[in-house]
Amino acid sequence: MAEASELPLKRVVLSSSGLAQFTHAGEVAPGAALSLPVRVDQVDDVLKSLTLFAAPGTLGAVSLPGKTPLAELFRDLPFDQSALASQAALLNALVGAEVEIEGSVNAAGRIFRVEDEAAQLPNNGGVVNRHRLTLLTPKGMVQAILEDLTALRFADPATRAQVDKALTGLAGNRAKDLRTLSISLTGDAKAAAFSYVVAAPVWKTAYRLVLPKDGGKARLQGWGVLENLTGGDWKDVELTLVSGNPVALKQQLYTAVFVDRPEIPVSAGVRIVPKKDEAEARKSLRSGAPAYRAAPAPMAAMEKADGEADLYVPQTMGSAAQAPEAEEAATQVLYRFPGKVTLASGSTLMVPFVDADVSASRTFIYQRDTNERHPLAAVRLTNDGASALPGGIITAFESGSDGAANFAGDAQLPLLPKGATRFVTFALDGRTDIRRIDHGVTRARLGKAVGGTLTLTTKSRWAIDYEITPPATEDREVIIDEPRADGWKPLADTKDIEETATRLRQKVSAPAGKTTRTTLSRERVDFQTVVLTSLSPDEIVATLSGLENASPALKDTVAKLGVVVDTLAKLNSRKDEIDGERKKIADDQDRIRKNLASVGQGTDLGRRYLDLLKTQEDRLAAFSTEERKIEGDIAAANRKAEDIAQALVL
Known part of the structure; x- marks a missing residue:
């Protein structure tokens, strides 16, 4: 078998759904075997997603040790793992094996037993524990102290091979949490690549928003925060960040599964006892049918399908200052970074994926469930870029008269699709006072009756008054933001109303130094049919x-x-x-x-x-x-x- 080699890591794709795709690629020697060390907790994901790329006809099988390799190893050996705790334990586990000893006693024979004994040291020096080996030789029983021997050899090559196999297995299992996959290649493959998807820390989004002093465009900078917890360093890898919600499933592919089968009795012929012949007594007969088990079908070799992509080719190196390329797919957004990334295992990295001017306008949002008397300072952001923006935390800054950016507050940006508008609130406006008067619901019932059947129409109206008092020297555009109740609609003649899936918003202009009054009126119409003749x-x-x-x-x-x-x-x-x-x-x-x-x-x-x-x-x-x-x-x-x-x- 060719010597195993590891292909270098070339590409890392991190998803906001908690998954990561790793791609290894490089040149290989003809007939080589590729190795991939994998953590035990990730083996199921690797078996589910491992995809191999090589020239047609060059892919072989993928193998790896069992989930419990030591248990499987010692299942086939004449001794268990505890026998390797000491020389005496091993010899007692192999009673009957032929050995040759040299030292204080030279002999060859079969192991009879090893016994502990205490020996008194001279000059009252204390007691020492020794082990007495008894051999059965052609000349009879021979005893020797193990500690006095200079050599002990197993005469049977098979026994020596079993002990060597156990020691080799223990040495290979020192990394208890790792399994090494072996990917065999056949033919004249000169290059290969493989890719797999495993669980990984979610990459986080952190935005910086710098608001202009006098309107206009705001500066939005988005950073991705990610960690390398793979156990290995990333050196000059291509990095892609993906924002989306793919379906992610798990299955225990690395666990042996046995199907329960019903047990039926052994089929046997009917016991027949013929009548006794006057000339001879016949013996009764019992017949049975041998059982057969089908041989398992051989595993099919994995081959590269026609039309499949050739060896993964890295993208051309780009300038470190160049912005990542954003691509909006059907269900996710991808940010491909032009430069290579190096990140040591256990380290954290922050990379910019958005740096652009965005359309922004200042406003104030009144939400009674947030604060009963004051609105929130907010920004209406419009994503006029080429792709959606993933949700994340925002740190907002305001441009001062001296050009410095001053901290204004933190906010949350929900997912912002391309061309969509979202409000971002970052501070409480304590200088604007709002009084809310809820007049409750009034109802009017109308009826239409024909043939003993009454159709009831209930018209409900819900009116809330607002008194808005802005600062004496500043105008305010206030958005009245109320929960959208099921079945309720704003009155048809109400102006500046916006409806979302869960909210109802009314825009109100409040001039400085005045109290502006407005009313948000909603109505609801319910219908009910009553059969009057069924009532008392x-x-x-x-x-x-x-x-x-x-x-x-x-x-x-x-x-x-x-x-x-x-x-x-x-x-x-x-x-x-x-x-x-x-x-x-x-x-x-x-x-x-x-x-x-x-x-x-x-x-x-x-x-x-x-x-x-x-x-x-x-x-x-x-x-x-x-x-x-x-x-x-x-x-x-x-x-x-x-x-x-x-x-x-x-």
Whole structure:
């Protein structure tokens, strides 16, 4: 196998979504193997995204150690990793192996065991721990002290190879968090490149905005702040910053996955016991079918597809003072820096990606949820550049009379698409006072009725007054900024209104030294369909009573329904009286029956009780008759109410 070599890092693309694309490229020797050290936590991403570029027919396979290489290594060895803790532990793990020893004892034989023993040093010098090796030789058991031997060799080459394999594996696993991918090349490849995408720190955006003293263009400078946490230095690499939100997925490609399979019993033939022959007793037979396992298919070699790009070619070196090239793609913006970048591992770099004059105008925004009495000093920025600007923090400066830029405040710039306008607020204007008076919501209900169906139209109006008092010597353009409530619209004749997805803004000019009054009025129209005949008479009256478009027909209908409601109220009141009387009689009858059981029916008092019970039963029968009539009258009243509602035309 050709000696492995690492291709130099040529290009770094950092995304604001927390991903980074690294491209390595360079010349290679024919048949070379390329190596790529990767952190264990990034192997899944590399396996997902690694893309290789080379001449057609020169790409081989990509291999790397397993996720737990030591566990896999010792799985196939006759000893575990703990056996390499000491010479004695290894020999005890290899009991039965043939060895040759030299020193105080010269012998050859099989390891029987190694035992610890304590030996007394001369002149009461203390106790030392030693290890006694016992060998089984053709001449019998031979013992030797390991510490007194000058040489110990394994006689079997296979055993020596196993120990060497374990030691080599331990040495290669010292970098516990790294795995090295080996990319094999075949044929006569002279140049190659590969690219992969892994997680990386998000590059941050920090803007500087210098506002002119007397209007005009503002100076906007955007810096990208990035870190190199790859573990290796970036030396003369091409740098591209990407602002966007691509879909980023993870999958455990580096973890072995086994699919659960249902277990079924071993298929066997039916046990057959033939009848006994008079001449000979036959043995019973059991038949079975051997199991076969399909051999795995060989891995297909990775080859370069037709029409695929050739070896990655770096861009031409540009001047360090030259601005990066901005490219707006379908879902992201790319900033390609013309000069090469060098950044040591663990270091932070700040590079300018925007430096241009932008359209800006001073204004003041009043947001009650930010401050109830004062507006915010703001700038209306228009992106008249060639690409969108990513969101980020802004440090604002104001140009003084001496030409110096003085700190004005910090702000947040949301994503600013090409040609779009955004407000940037950076300070509180304590010299402008605003009083907000919320008059609440007033509602008007209109109705239209045909065939017993009422269509309700509710018109709501919400008015808020503002009193704006600017400084005595300065005019103010104030933007009243209120949340946009669902279903509410500004009145059609309201001027200088701007609607966004979440905000409603009204521009107000407030001359110096005066209090300017303005009103932000919104309206909302809701519709509701009510089937009047499905309501009770009193519900019909309640629904119709609050309408603003009352007509003679509506008033007549409400009056007729009022009579029905009164009738129903009296009928239901009488039902309640009957229920009360019936309960009293039931309680009284229960008392009389108890007394009757005590005195007996043949006594004078018992006969009086019987007469009283008969009188009460007659009253209960009369109640039942009256109730049936009341139920009929109630049903008739409800039908009358339905007819009245059905006949209403409004």
